[in-house]
């Protein structure tokens with residue numbers, strides 16, 4: 216399969232960083248952004264001043280507002296916020312060539328339907344060949360060319376090998392799996408857990424609590440992954456544990472910084488006020504809770520975050536209820 220041109224849908228921080236990666240890998244890239252200001256800024260100044268300021272972008276990236284400009288691309292990376300993936304793909308549909316690989320890069324679960332991103336793709340572009348890219352990757356670091364490694368999930372081994380080889384410029388290492396559900400489960404839950412980690416930091420509960428929360432959060436992630444039909448080994452990799460550790464470790468994370476603000480005593484409204492960037496954990500928490508309850512899963516940290524964000528509990532009530540749960544064997548559940 217020819218892979219000379221790539222389309223990136225979504226001119227936020229991550230779409231822009233991935234356009235940079237793909238351009239560095241030697242492909243001609245069309246970045247589709249909704250905002251005229253983003254397209255103008257990239258075209259005129261080679262920078263996405265709105266969502267990824269201060270980073271010079273590769274000349275091989277051309278920015279466009281129209282989906283029609285992606286019509287001839289050999290592969291497509293879909294990078295809108297998770298709650299907008301359906302609408303975005305529906306808008307792209309008239310310009311889509313059947314069989315084109317669509318690499319899903321959004322992290323979340325659709326509210327209302329409780330669908331994974333691959334389900335949304337299957338419903339909107341059933342003729343697409345799906346792939347998932349997920350792992351520890353702050354957009355600013357990746358766009359600057361700092362090194363990381365992420366998971367690429369593709370069902371077909373030959374296509375997976377071809378994509379992995381073509382989309383791994385120096386410093387951006389792809390590790391292959393055929394477990395798309397596992398790759399999605401990690402990314403969907405880690406943002407909710409990162410809000411909890413931020414709260415631990417903001418409340419100054421200490422490094423021990425922080426490590427305990429990551430570990431128990433990872434147990435919840437593994438349960439969700441397996442219940443959805445993914446493999447536990449997948450979330451033990453970059454798309455699960457790797458991303459959880461990153462997102463729970465730095466206030467560079469929008470999700471962790473939301474938790475930090477809540478832990479320091481701000482309300483949800485105060486913590487989100489004036490923010491143009493997306494905190495996917497805030498968006499996905501109700502869907503994660505509904506899905507977990509539907510599947511009968513024990514996910515007390517995720518449920519506590521969902522209750523807090525919905526205004527059903529205070530920070531202290533959530534912490535109190537987590538610390539007063541019945542004692543149990545570590546591997547139960």
Ligand SMILES: NC(=O)c1ccc[n+]([C@@H]2O[C@H](COP(=O)([O-])OP(=O)(O)OC[C@H]3O[C@@H](n4cnc5c(N)ncnc54)[C@H](O)[C@@H]3O)[C@@H](O)[C@H]2O)c1
Pocket residue numbers: 225226227228229230231248249250266294295296297299302303320321322323352353354355491492493495
């Ligand atoms: N930023 C990162 O470091 C990073 C890394 C890995 C994955 N991701 C994931 O990538 C996805 C996109 O995040 P981002 O950081 O690029 O976003 P961002 O916060 O930088 O920008 C917000 C984006 O939302 C878009 N948007 C707003 N309203 C919309 C609508 N109605 N329809 C479609 N799009 C709309 C904007 O155009 C913009 O592209 C998220 O799922 C995120 O979890 C982000």
Ligand SMILES: O=P(O)(O)OC[C@H](O)CO
Pocket residue numbers: 322350351352353354406409458461462467468469470471493494495
């Ligand atoms: O800033 P966050 O919290 O959306 O995290 C960004 C990436 O998902 C980290 O891998």
